[in-house]
Amino acid sequence: MKKKHYVVLLSAMILLILAITSFIYYSINTALASVDQNAGIIVPDKEPVYHFAMICENVDDPFWLSIKKGVEKASKEFNVAVEFNGPGISNMDEQWKYLDMAIASRVDGIVTYVWDEDQAGELINKGVKKDIPVVTIGRDAKASMRTAFVGMNAYSSGVQLGRMALAATGDEGDVAVLIGKNQVGGTMLQNLMISGIKDAFKIHDRIDFSIIEYDDLNFLGIEDTIKDLLTNRPELDTIVCTTASDTIAVAQRLIDLNKVGYNIIGYGDSPELLRYIDSEVVFGTVTANHEQMGYDAIRALMDIKEKGRTSAYFTVETRLITKANVDEYLKPGED
Structure with a gap:
């Protein structure tokens, strides 16, 4: 009788341990997925050949969400990982911080929105001097050392x-x-x-x-x-x-x-x-x-990494709907 009671108790403990383990495993994976989602890390299906960063004006704006779709397409086609970072509202200090962090991280290339031509240009030059090619998107910093500009007329x-x-x-x-x-x-x-x-x-x-x-x-x-x-x-x-x-x-x-x-x-x-x-x-x-803008920005970085050159300007078509x-x-x- 005691043996039977012991077996039941042991089985219950094993089930409890399995339940706790499953819960911990689920929580960790959920947390990791959340981190990836919040960080906006776009990864291809295979091991990426390069790690790029994109600094946007407002991650929640429809304009940037459309650009992100083009980045996702380019990520898969060119087999690159892209960090999609930026504030939830237009904020110069936050954009400066994200661009400076990308430079400090020594990513393989950067696409950035230009919130202020002088301030952003200073950071762009800092990145290029560290052998990090920089592409501007949406707004340009013509006087900087940026590699290319992608935008509209x-x-x-x-x-x-x-x-x-x-x-x-x-x-x-x-x-x-x-x-x-x-x-x-x-x-x-x-x-x-x-x-x-x-x-x-x-x-x-x-x-x-x-x-x-x-x-x-x-x-x-x-x-x-x-x-x-x-x-x-x-x-x-x-x-x-x-x-x-x-x-x-x-x-x-x-x-x-x-x-x-x-x-x-x-x-x-x-x-x-x-x-x-x-x-x-x-x-x-x-x-x-806008999707083409996102795609072309990553393509410009790939041209630089693989061929050593790219077009200075990428202008996308206008649509009337x-x-x-x-x-x-x-x-x-x-x-």
């Missing part, structure tokens, strides 16, 4: 935004163009885009348009701006947005206010924005091929 994108607004208004209307007045490092790029919009409008004297600045460091900045526009501009019929995040915020705000009769001209191609176009909440969007062609961009399950 901001002026051309502005012209396309203006032309789409004209198509929406029928060459006659009241248009507000929204820009954030605190966009980190974005003055030159923003000015080029605004110049393109103005040039698209300049021969249409029946278009009344204005540039509206809002505080993009204030969470409620764009919402308050939209409310003020709707209150003080009764003739307003078209709103032009110059960033992907602004487009989503404007569309959501107008839905919340039950004011969906306005023409919203957006920027970007996130799944959420494409759904807004499909449901005709947003008239249309102008977007660069409206209700007429949005089905070409919607993926299964997103319509």
Whole structure:
């Protein structure tokens, strides 16, 4: 009887130990997976030949999430690991820290967003002097020792935004163009885009348009701006947005206010924005091929590592998406 009791007790202890071991194993693996996810480490299927780092402006912005898809494609094709790092909001100090850390880690190559040409250029030169090739993306640091620049033609994108607004208004209307007045490092790029919009409008004297600045460091900045526009501009019929995040915020705000009769001209191609176009909440969007930007940035680093040279500039195509062609961009399950 005692022997039987002992066997039962021993079996129970073994089961308990196995359960505890399984729990610990699961917890460790979950934690490791979480670390990889938070760190944004993109790894290929095989042992990587190089270890690159990408420093972005805002890891949660649709613009950078699209770029990340291109990086993932390049990671598999070229068999490289890529650390995808950056703050959750635009923050110069955080971007400086991530770029400096990548240099200190002696990675094989760096792709970086330029938040400030002088400050970022100083770090870029520091990395290149340590034999780390650096590619700039989205915004350039021409005076630095960077290897290549990957981006869009901001002026051309502005012209396309203006032309789409004209198509929406029928060459006659009241248009507000929204820009954030605190966009980190974005003055030159923003000015080029605004110049393109103005040039698209300049021969249409029946278009009344204005540039509206809002505080993009204030969470409620764009919402308050939209409310003020709707209150003080009764003739307003078209709103032009110059960033992907602004487009989503404007569309959501107008839905919340039950004011969906306005023409919203957006920027970007996130799944959420494409759904807004499909449901005709947003008239249309102008977007660069951001996935191609991510892919080309890694390709430029590979050219340098494998061939010792690469193109100095990679400019991606601009796309116009409206209700007429949005089905070409919607993926299964997103319509």
